[in-house]
Amino acid sequence: MxxxxxxxxxxxxxxxxxxxxxxxxxxxxxxxxxxxxxxxxxxxxxxxxxxxxxxxxxxxxxxxxxxxxxxxxxxxxxxxxxxxxxxxxxxxxxxxxxxxxxxxxxxxxxxxxxxxxxxxxxxxxVRCHPQWQRAREIVEAGELGDLLLVQSVFTYNNPDPDNIRNKLSVGGGALMDIGCYPIVAARYFFDNDPKRVISLVDRHPDFGTDRLTTALMDFGNGKRAEFSVATQSVPYQRLNLLGTKKRLELLIPYNAPQGGEVVLRLDDGKTLGDGALEIETIPACDQYQxxxxxxxxxxxxxxxxxxGTGDAILNMRIIDAIFRSEATEAWETVNTTVSD
Known part of the structure; x- marks a missing residue:
């Protein structure tokens, strides 16, 4: 205090x-x-x-x-x-x-x-939530083996044409509103930045905003992240960290309940069913607090x-590259040189 x-x-x-x-x-x-x-x-x-x-x-x-x-x-x-x-x-x-x-x-x-x-x-x-911090401890301790893939989905359903999240001119759309979270997650758990990205984007015929965006980010050395975000879909979110030995799953990675417990699930993939899972409960907290x-x-x-601002600028450059890839239908490089 x-x-x-x-x-x-x-x-x-x-x-x-x-x-x-x-x-x-x-x-x-x-x-x-x-x-x-x-x-x-x-x-x-x-x-x-x-x-x-x-x-x-x-x-x-x-x-x-x-x-x-x-x-x-x-x-x-x-x-x-x-x-x-x-x-x-x-x-x-x-x-x-x-x-x-x-x-x-x-x-x-x-x-x-x-x-x-x-x-x-x-x-x-999300970077202040103990579930993210504990998950990174697990990654850094080598419990997953070599982390190879960060995989995420984050969606909600908002068809309101008057909602600001559906207004293109002021920065609406799935990638800007919620796609930034899976990008931050990949950077956080790899402790690195992507070298290039490629994307597939579907835009709302009236709003012009991206309503479903899927991106693949190449972190080099065989490491990659993939995610999909949507604004006119069934609400859902999940984050998986896949390594050479185990998989770590965050069930509510982004909108963790304020004042509620969450769990991490660690799986070695050797058997099917709940017996394959190690479950760790993260005590109740409020990530905004x-x-x-x-x-x-x-x-x-x-x-x-x-x-600081350097980190924020780089996150925006990754979003920029994903949008460029939508237009070029090709891999786009990310300029990762930023002086904070």
Whole structure:
């Protein structure tokens, strides 16, 4: 726990913030959610009253000008991530910004101009969940043998034409919204970055967004990752790590239940049925709360920033390459040179 709580401001009353992130941050140690902003003062005041936040602002700029606020949580729509993250850092704030951090790699690279004493982290809460950390311990201990394949599926069903996730102009679609998670998973467990990618994309005839995207990522030395993500499909998610000796399965790798247990399943493949499985239960936690506590420790200088703007830029470059492959129908290389 930090000796002095960091004071946070919430930039917008976006649904993900109101339903998941902000309630978790309100429980976090070492920090205080002190203000929330909306373009509509009444909306901000309503959200503040509902969540118990002391201050409400009727514009984002008013929140950024508040001298008491040290950290901004930015859950704005994708096309507003970089502009308001830059405005926040110019106002002297640190920023935890929702994923994807930008519309493309070039826009993400604008964050390299953020002053060195301002921290910016992309909000991949999954990397704070103990199930991911325990799974990587298993990989690094060699229990799987040599990790060869990271395989994932992540889908949901959202046919609403008015939903922002189905609007192409502001960064909607399956790859931007949820495909970024399997990409992060592969990078996290291989502890490396893909050299090239190839993809197959199906787009909605009216929305123009990718509604089903499948990608293959080549990490070199025979190591690869493959994933499929969809926005008009039965909801489902799974993550498999396949090695030369064993397979590790994460059943709810991305939307782990807040305050609920999850399990890891380790299988040697020698027999069929549940007898082949070693099941490890991960105690109940809230990955959004853990993420807030981590970032607060970083701001207080108690911990190093684990993933900065360089990591976020590279994730966007991989997404860019997957989209290029859609157009060229060929392998596309990934530029992995980024100075943080």
């Amino acid at each position: 930090t000796t002095k709580k960091t004071k946070w401001g919430i930039l917008s009353t976006a649904r993900i913030g109101m339903e998941k992130v902000v309630p978790a941050l309100m429980k976090a140690q070492g920090m205080e959610v002190a203000a929330i902003a909306s373009r509509d003062l009444a909306g901000a005041e309503s959200a503040a009253k509902r969540l118990g936040i002391p201050k409400a602002y009727g514009s984002y700029e008013e929140l950024l000008a508040d001298p008491e606020i040290e950290v901004i949580y930015n859950p704005l729509p994708n096309h507003m991530h970089v502009p308001y993250t830059l405005k926040a850092t110019e106002a002297g704030k640190h920023v935890l910004c929702e994923k994807p951090i930008a519309l493309d790699g070039d826009e993400a690279a604008l964050l390299l101009d953020v002053p060195e004493d301002r921290f910016v982290m992309e909000a991949f809460m 853990l993420q807030g506590e981590l970032f607060s420790r970083v701001v207080r200088g108690e911990e190093e920033l684990p993933y």
